[in-house]
Structures are given as structure tokens and as C-alpha cells.
Amino acid sequence: MESLKEVFMGLLKDRVGRLGMIGVLIIIIMALLSPYIANHDVTEMNAKIKLSPPNSEYFFGTDEFGRDVFSRIVYGARVSLWVGLISVGISATSGLILGLVAGYYEGKIGTVIMSIMDMLFAFPSILLALFIVAVLGPSLTNTMIAIGIVNTPVFTRTVRASVISVKSMEYITSARSIGLRDIQIILKHILPNILAPFTVQATLALSGAILTEASMSFLGLGIQPPDPSWGSMLSESRKYMELAPWLAIAPSAFIIITILSFNIMGDSLRDVLDPKFKL
Amino acid sequence: MRAYIIRRLMLLIPILLGISLMIFLIMQFIPGDVISGMLGIEETPELRAQLEKKLGLDQPLYKQYINWISKAVRGDFGTSFRTGKDIFPEIMSRFKITFQLTIMAAIISWIIAIPLGILSAMKRNSIIDGFVRFISLLGVSVPSFALATLAILLLSKGFNYYPSVGYVDITVDPIRNLEIMFLPAIILGSSMAGSVMRMTRSSLLETLRQDFIKTIRAKGASEKVVLFVHSLKNALIPIITLIGMQIGSLLGGAVVIEQIFSIPGLGLMTLTGINQRDFPVVQGCVLFIAFVYVIVNLTVDILYTYIDPRITYKAGR
Amino acid sequence: MDNILEIKNLGIDVIGEKSSRILVDNVSFNVKKRGSLGIVGESGCGKSITALSIMQLLDYPLKQTRGQILFEKDSKIIDLARVDKSYMKKVRGKEISMIFQEPMTALDPIFNIEYQIIEVLKFHTDLKKKDMKDKALEMLKKVGIPRAEVVMKNYPHQLSGGMLQRIVISMALICNPKLLIADEPTTALDVTIQAQILELINELRNVYETSVIMITHDLGVIAETCEDVIVFYAGQIVEETNVQELFNNTKHPYTKGLINSVTSLGDKTRPLYTIPGTVPIAGEVISGCKFVERCDSAMKICSIKEPDLIEVSKGHKCRCWLYDGRDVNE
Numbered sequence: 001m002e003s004l005k006e007v008f009m010g011l012l013k014d015r016v017g018r019l020g021m022i023g024v025l026i027i028i029i030m031a032l033l034s035p036y037i038a039n040h041d042v043t044e045m046n047a048k049i050k051l052s053p054p055n056s057e058y059f060f061g062t063d064e065f066g067r068d069v070f071s072r073i074v075y076g077a078r079v080s081l082w083v084g085l086i087s088v089g090i091s092a093t094s095g096l097i098l099g100l101v102a103g104y105y106e107g108k109i110g111t112v113i114m115s116i117m118d119m120l121f122a123f124p125s126i127l128l129a130l131f132i133v134a135v136l137g138p139s140l141t142n143t144m145i146a147i148g149i150v151n152t153p154v155f156t157r158t159v160r161a162s163v164i165s166v167k168s169m170e171y172i173t174s175a176r177s178i179g180l181r182d183i184q185i186i187l188k189h190i191l192p193n194i195l196a197p198f199t200v201q202a203t204l205a206l207s208g209a210i211l212t213e214a215s216m217s218f219l220g221l222g223i224q225p226p227d228p229s230w231g232s233m234l235s236e237s238r239k240y241m242e243l244a245p246w247l248a249i250a251p252s253a254f255i256i257i258t259i260l261s262f263n264i265m266g267d268s269l270r271d272v273l274d275p276k277f278k279l
Numbered sequence: 280m281r282a283y284i285i286r287r288l289m290l291l292i293p294i295l296l297g298i299s300l301m302i303f304l305i306m307q308f309i310p311g312d313v314i315s316g317m318l319g320i321e322e323t324p325e326l327r328a329q330l331e332k333k334l335g336l337d338q339p340l341y342k343q344y345i346n347w348i349s350k351a352v353r354g355d356f357g358t359s360f361r362t363g364k365d366i367f368p369e370i371m372s373r374f375k376i377t378f379q380l381t382i383m384a385a386i387i388s389w390i391i392a393i394p395l396g397i398l399s400a401m402k403r404n405s406i407i408d409g410f411v412r413f414i415s416l417l418g419v420s421v422p423s424f425a426l427a428t429l430a431i432l433l434l435s436k437g438f439n440y441y442p443s444v445g446y447v448d449i450t451v452d453p454i455r456n457l458e459i460m461f462l463p464a465i466i467l468g469s470s471m472a473g474s475v476m477r478m479t480r481s482s483l484l485e486t487l488r489q490d491f492i493k494t495i496r497a498k499g500a501s502e503k504v505v506l507f508v509h510s511l512k513n514a515l516i517p518i519i520t521l522i523g524m525q526i527g528s529l530l531g532g533a534v535v536i537e538q539i540f541s542i543p544g545l546g547l548m549t550l551t552g553i554n555q556r557d558f559p560v561v562q563g564c565v566l567f568i569a570f571v572y573v574i575v576n577l578t579v580d581i582l583y584t585y586i587d588p589r590i591t592y593k594a595g596r
Numbered sequence: 597m598d599n600i601l602e603i604k605n606l607g608i609d610v611i612g613e614k615s616s617r618i619l620v621d622n623v624s625f626n627v628k629k630r631g632s633l634g635i636v637g638e639s640g641c642g643k644s645i646t647a648l649s650i651m652q653l654l655d656y657p658l659k660q661t662r663g664q665i666l667f668e669k670d671s672k673i674i675d676l677a678r679v680d681k682s683y684m685k686k687v688r689g690k691e692i693s694m695i696f697q698e699p700m701t702a703l704d705p706i707f708n709i710e711y712q713i714i715e716v717l718k719f720h721t722d723l724k725k726k727d728m729k730d731k732a733l734e735m736l737k738k739v740g741i742p743r744a745e746v747v748m749k750n751y752p753h754q755l756s757g758g759m760l761q762r763i764v765i766s767m768a769l770i771c772n773p774k775l776l777i778a779d780e781p782t783t784a785l786d787v788t789i790q791a792q793i794l795e796l797i798n799e800l801r802n803v804y805e806t807s808v809i810m811i812t813h814d815l816g817v818i819a820e821t822c823e824d825v826i827v828f829y830a831g832q833i834v835e836e837t838n839v840q841e842l843f844n845n846t847k848h849p850y851t852k853g854l855i856n857s858v859t860s861l862g863d864k865t866r867p868l869y870t871i872p873g874t875v876p877i878a879g880e881v882i883s884g885c886k887f888v889e890r891c892d893s894a895m896k897i898c899s900i901k902e903p904d905l906i907e908v909s910k911g912h913k914c915r916c917w918l919y920d921g922r923d924v925n926e
Binding site (some may be wrong): 120130220252255 | 294297299301302305306308309310330416417419420421422424425428429431432435436527528530534535538539549550552553554556561565568569572573578
Binding site for chain 2 (some may be wrong): 689694702
């Protein structure tokens with residue numbers, strides 16, 4: 001595993017990767033500093049200025065209730081990123097534990113875990129997420145849980161595959177022969193070696209989670225009003241497409257920029273961490 | 280070979296049982312009481328007991344599951360809470376529409392993605408390659424609903440074209456049907472094209488790097504033979520895996536696209552079911568879609584054996 | 597032309613984004629008609645890419661940038677470095693064939709053996725399908741494949757490395773080429789199989805009157821199969837002579853080291869000899885002799901000025917200041 005600095009320098013060297021990092025950075029800044037960047041209250045309605053086109057006061061115009069689209073976009077970044085981070089956190093943690101166990105104990109326990117994962121894989125991911133939310137009821141928390149569950153199998157598989165390949169290496173055999181306990185071997189020898197594929201997977205899953213959240217919110221089954229979400233903003237905008245096209249353009253643009261940036265970063269991260277993938 | 284297919288079909292049974300059990304268990308997390316939701320203010324203890332008995336909710340959980348699944352395998356998915364109609368025939372007629380949309384989308388995406396992927400690999404590191412890679416990255420990153428919304432916006436503002444509303448079945452008016460389905464299929468297809476393009480490019484490049492390509496060139500093969508006879512056939516193996524997996528996301532993506540374009544397919548049925556909290560419908564639709572997805576992947580696995588002689592039929596997967 | 601192939605001043609570069617590095621520099625050698633030439637050197641010395649450049653099979657970022665590859669075809673002398681792709685297509689597999697190091701990966705995994713052998717005939721002859729099949733079968737028998745009819749229908753993963761190498765050889769020789777390039781043909785095989793394959797190459801060479809270039813890191817292979825030898829070091833020829841002279845009258849310190857490390861292998865009275873240090877990184881710019889860092893007879897001049905490849909006795913060339921009669925103090 002390379003040091004963090006080397007990874008960072010590697011990312012910077014790649015011209016396209018640099019663009020991805022800038023995009024990700026912009027979104028993170030928007031999310032962290034949203035109260036300072038947004039110039040209006042996101043829930044403040046004002047019928048007098050509803051559906052006004054972009055101007056110097058309302059940079060991206062206003063929506064059907066007269067709310068400031070720019071501020072809602074800025075806070076939307078916070079919601080998107082938050083949902084992405086928490087849900088990836090859920091799937092990464094559970095995937096890590098399940099994958100380590102399933103990879104280390106390949107016998108019965110491993111088989112049971114992997115069959116459950118295979119079954120989760122048998123659903124198209126958005127459908128499974130919608131189904132879980134349908135059962136639990138749409139809300140911010142349930143959206144995160146649903147996306148977290150949906151992404152767990154991918155992590156479990158990645159971790160398990162790495163564990164199995166690392167496990168057969170000779171230094172693990174020698175660690176075992178000097179009497180180290182399973183948990184010590186897992187923590188000290190296996191875990192550090194699977195960090196690289198795990199990190200790449202997490203970055204790519206983050207963009208996937210943000211995309212799923214946006215789709216769910218678009219269908220009205222993700223983030224619920226009055227919380228701003230790019231997906232539901234875009235969905236709302238369709239009613240006013242004729243009168244106020246800017247309502248559709250701003251959230252689309254930010255959804256695309258965000259997912260694109262994370263995908264670019266994930267790609268170049270993979271190239272840096274695992275040069276044999278580079279084509 | 281036939282033994283292999285039969286064995287794979289047998290393996291399907293535990294998988295499908297597992298999936299149905301999973302759906303059943305998730306359904307148990309529905310908060311509150313389905314019965315009071317159905318009865319509303321008319322609720323009386325007698326009515327309640329009567330309905331519980333009718334729906335089999337008075338029985339222990341495992342019996343409820345056995346009850347549900349044994350009916351489901353016979354094509355009885357129960358009746359809708361809302362309409363009281365049988366769910367299964369409804370699913371079948373809706374699925375035809377989704378099936379058509381998915382197939383159209385898949386074909387469109389292959390037509391776009393595979394030639395571009397090949398071109399990109401052949402002209403590696405050229406401007407064309409850079410352009411194709413950018414397009415494919417965009418394809419992977421632009422969600423279908425955003426693409427759909429932007430496309431509708433562009434078509435209406437720029438070309439004064441409005442997507443048709445009012446679905447017409449292919450058996451009624453095929454031309455009109457294709458007119459209606461074309462735009463949704465293009466949008467659904469291009470959301471898949473990106474990853475197929477990437478996979479085509481990378482697996483073709485990977486194949487071209489293999490040692491045996493040098494042998495084939497050394498034998499005096501033309502570039503055409505190297506590419507179209509040997510490389511492409513080898514590269515097809517990972518591409519087919521991806522396509523199998525993509526059919527799943529197409530089925531999922533259909534939920535969104537059908538909603539946007541008001542196409543009365545299985546996706547829209549599921550979504551309506553969710554919004555109306557019509558749980559038997561949701562349960563039936565989800566089970567059916569998962570079933571279709573599993574069958575698709577099985578078909579892909581069997582397809583492999585025709586392409587890749589290294590797969591032995593005896594040793595499982 | 598007495599020679600089937602004459603390489604003149606060959607240079608191969610690796611093309612980088614900003615600058616290029618030289619991998620093979622100013623290499624010239626000849627392959628006699630029906631002769632056999634060994635090219636020996638450590639991995640990374642440029643011997644394999646020299647072979648690939650003869651076939652014009654170098655891939656980006658490798659590129660032959662200098663020199664001529666003169667080959668005699670239909671009594672005409674052609675520079676293979678200057679011909680177009682469609683011409684080269686007719687040379688590969690028909691006039692010049694090549695065998696690679698790794699038989700396990702040298703064949704396409706998803707086509708059967710029959711298809712892959714017949715393919716060569718499809719490229720270069722107008723035979724009927726039936727005749728192609730017969731010829732393929734005959735060829736498989738010639739290279740010593742038992743139950744050839746069954747093997748024809750097999751896929752590469754069903755066969756052993758030794759069998760596959762025999763099949764690759766049969767493909768290489770089926771059009772009766774004038775020159776066979778064997779790039780480490782035995783390295784990936786078991787020791788017992790190695791001897792069989794070398795014997796087979798020797799035998800077929802006599803039957804088909806084919807000239808051979810044998811590329812190897814193993815002096816034993818050279819001793820068994822070659823008449824003439826060139827020794828490669830860091831992209832240059834450092835010694836060039838016939839095989840007896842090389843072993844009996846070794847000149848270059850590097851060759852001496854190579855021979856020492858082989859002969860000390862079985863001799864328990866001497867410690868195992870190794871050449872100190874490692875090969876310089878390919879394309880690294882070194883001012884003096886490229887071997888100076890590892891040489892035990894290095895002199896002052898060696899790290900200042902690069903020696904030339906000069907004739908030290910008849911038919912024996914060496915690139916070393918020890919044998920250069922020039923006044924080195926000038």
C-alpha cells in the first residue's frame with residue numbers, strides 16, 4: 001500500500017483525474033459551507049417572485065413557490081453527499097465484516113453469507129431500494145438504509161475475493177504457523193492488504209449511491225420535502241418545463257457533475273492504486 | 280451439455296426460494312397494521328377477524344410463507360388491495376410492454392456501444408479514442424431520468440417536438456407503438472451504452488495484449504482476422520457477462536423511464552403499487568422482476584458454454 | 597547473397613510522450629542460408645525485440661527507427677523495414693516463422709487445434725479444405741504428436757506445455773519457411789521436454805532446410821543447436837563468433853562470466869559464479885562501456901569512452917578495450 005501522499009500525487013499527475021478531484025472538491029465545499037454559500041433560506045416561500053428566471057439576486061432563478069433555486073442546490077449538495085457517505089458507510093462496514101468472515105472461513109459460514117449476498121444481487125438495485133423504502137416508508141434515514149443494504153453485496157464480494165487471494169500467500173501461512181490467532185491475522189495482515197481495492201470500490205459506490213438517491217427522490221420515494229434534493233427538484237421542474245426551463249437545468253447539471261467527478265476520481269484512483277488495471 | 284443445463288435449472292429452485300423468502304421477510308417490516316389500513320374507520324373486531332382469516336394473517340409466519348409461495352408457483356399472486364383484481368395476469372400483460380422497452384433499449388445500446396468500443400480500442404490513445412472514452416464516461420454518469428428530462432426539454436424548446444402521450448399497444452398499432460417507445464428506449468439504452476462501451480474497449484485491449492495475438496500475427500493473419508475472428512470472440516466473454524448484469528439495471532431503469540413517459544409497463548405498476556401501499560401488487564411485481572433477472576443471468580451462463588470451451592460442464596460454474 | 601537475412605545497423609526505441617529511449621543500438625548480424633545463429637543474453641538485453649522487429653511485430657511504444665532488415669525472397673533482396681503491411685503479411689508464417697516462449701498462452705484458447713493450424717494454410721495457400729486437414733494432420737505427426745486425430749479436435753487448455761510447443765512448431769513449419777525464429781522455445785518447459793523440443797527443432801531444420809535464429813539466455817541451448825553465436829548486452833552486440841570459438845577462446849568479460857556461471861553449476865569444488873551487479877535499466881544513458889560497473893577487468897578508459905565492436909581474430913568480433921589496439925591514452 002502506497003502512502004497517502006503518493007496516492008494523492010499520483011491522482012494529481014493524471015490530467016483528467018485532476019478535473020475529477022476539482023469537481024469533488026467543489027461539491028464537498030458546497031456541502032460543508034452551505035450556510036455561508038447559500039444566500040437565501042431554502043424553505044422561505046414568496047409567491048410574488050415565483051418562477052422568476054435567473055438574476056443577480058436569485059442566481060438560478062426561483063421555483064413555483066418562489067424559493068431560491070441556487071440555495072436549494074447548495075443545500076442539495078449537502079443532502080446528496082450526506083446520504084452518499086452514510087449509505088456507503090453502512091454498506092462498506094457491513095460488507096467489510098461479512099466479506100472478511102466469508103473469506104476467512106470459506107466453509108459453511110462463508111457459503112451462507114455468500115448465498116444471501118447472491119440473492120440480494122438477484123434484484124435490480126434501484127428496485128430493491130424502492131422496495132425497502134416502500135416497506136419502511138419514505139424518509140431520509142430509510143433512504144440511507146435502503147441504499148446501504150443494496151450496495152452491501154458488492155463490498156462483500158470485493159473484500160471476500162481479496163481475502164481469499166491474500167490468504168493463500170505464504171506470509172499468512174507463516175503467520176499462522178507461528179501461532180497468531182485468526183483475529184490477529186485478519187487485523188494485522190489481511191486488512192491492510194485489501195485496503196486498495198476497498199478504497200476504489202468505496203469511491204465508485206459513492207457515485208452509485210448518490211445516483212440511486214437522486215433516482216429515488218425523483219420518483220418521490222427518497223428525500224421528502226421540505227428537504228432540498230436534486231432528484232426531487234428535477235422531478236418538480238417537469239411541471240413547469242415550458243415556463244421555467246432553468247428549474248430542470250440546474251439540478252440536472254449538478255447531478256451530472258457530481259456523479260461524473262466521483263466516477264473520474266474512482267477511475268484514476270484505481271489506476272494509481274492498481275497499475276495493472278491501467279489500459 | 281444438456282445435463283449441465285438441467286443441473287443449472289435445478290439450482291434455480293433454491294435461489295428462487297431464497298429470493299421469495301427474502302421478499303416475504305422484508306414485507307414483515309411494514310410498520311403499522313395492514314388490516315386497519317384497509318378497513319379504515321369501518322373497523323370492527325368481527326370484520327377484522329374475518330379479513331385476517333381471509334388473508335391468512337391469523338396463521339403463524341412460516342405457514343403464511345408456505346401459503347403464499349405455494350400459490351405463487353401456480354401463478355396465483357393474490358389480488359390487489361385496491362382493485363381486487365388478480366395480480367398475475369396483470370403482471371404478465373404489463374411485462375410484455377416492459378420486455379419490449381428493455382429489448383429495444385438493449386439493442387440500441389449495443390448498436391451504439393460495441394462499434395464505438397471497438398473503434399476506440401483500435402485507435403487507442405487517438406482523438407477518436409479520447410472522444411469515445413469521454414462519451415462513455417458521460418453515459419455512465421448521466422442518470423436516465425436527467426437525460427430524459429433534458430432530452431424532453433431540448434426537443435420541445437429546440438425542435439418543437441413533444442413526446443407522445445397515451446400508450447398504444449404494439450398489437451393495436453405497431454407503427455404508432457414504435458413511435459411512442461423509440462425515445463424512451465433510446466434514453467434507457469444510452470444509459471447502458473456507456474458501460475458496454477467501456478467494457479468493449481477494455482476487454483478488447485486486454486485481449487489484444489495476450490500472447491496468442493502475436494502468434495496469430497506471426498502466422499501471417501491480416502489485422503481484420505486478428506480483430507474480428509480472434510480478438511472479438513475472446514473479448515465477447517466479459518462483454519456478455521456485463522450485458523447479463525445490465526439487463527437487471529435496464530429492468531430497474533424501466534421503473535424510472537416508464538414513469539417519465541407514462542408507459543404502462545411493469546415498472547409503472549410497481550411504482551403505483553408502492554405509492555398506493557398496495558402490498559400484494561408490490562410483492563408480486565418485485566418477485567416477478569427478480570425471477571426474470573435470474574433467468575436472464577442463467578441464459579447468459581449457458582450462452583458462455585457455446586463461446587468458451589474452457590468452461591467445463593461438470594465442475595459447476 | 598550467401599545469407600538469408602542480413603541485419604544492418606538496427607536500432608529500436610521505446611517511444612515516450614516526451615522523449616524516446618534507445619533499447620537496441622546499432623546491431624548488425626547475418627544469418628547464413630541453412631545456418632543457425634544463436635542470440636544469447638540476459639532478459640531485457642534486447643534480443644527478443646530484435647526478433648520481433650525482424651517479423652515487424654513490434655507494438656507501440658516500441659519502434660524500429662534505424663537500420664535495414666534485408667531478407668532474400670524469390671532471389672530478390674528486400675528490406676523488411678520498408679515494405680508495406682500487406683507484403684509483410686505474406687512473409688510472416690510463410691517465409692519467416694516464429695515460435696514463442698510460452699506455449700500455454702501462445703494459442704487462442706477458444707479455437708481448436710485444427711482450426712489454428714489450418715488457419716496458416718488459409719492465409720498462404722489455395723488448398724482445398726480437405727487437403728488442408730490432411731496436411732495439418734501430417735504435420736502434427738511429423739512433430740511427434742501421438743493420436744494426432746484426437747488432438748486436432750482438442751482445445752489448448754486440454755494439452756500439456758510440451759504438446760502445445762510441438763503444435764506451435766508444426767504451425768511455424770507447415771508452409772516450409774526459409775527462416776525460423778525461436779524465442780526461448782524451451783524456457784517454459786520441463787527439463788526433459790526441453791531436450792526433446794531442441795532435438796525436434798534440429799531435426800526439422802535439416803529436413804526442411806530452414807535457417808534458424810535461436811534466442812535464449814541459456815548457453816547450453818546454444819551449444820546444442822547453433823553454429824554461430826552473438827552475445828547481447830544492454831542492447832548491443834558485445835561478442836560475435838562461431839560456437840567452438842566462443843567456448844574455447846572466450847574474449848569478452850561478460851561472455852566469460854556467462855560461461856563461468858554455467859560451468860560452475862555442477863562443479864562442487866568451486867563456488868557458484870555469478871556476475872556481480874545487475875543489467876543497466878533499458879535505455880539508460882551510460883557514457884563508457886555499458887558493462888563497466890559489473891566488469892572485473894575494468895580499466896580507466898572503460899568508464900570514459902565506449903569501446904567499438906572490432907575484429908580480434910578472423911570471424912571473431914568483440915566490444916572491449918582489452919582487445920582494442922588503439923592508443924587509449926589519446
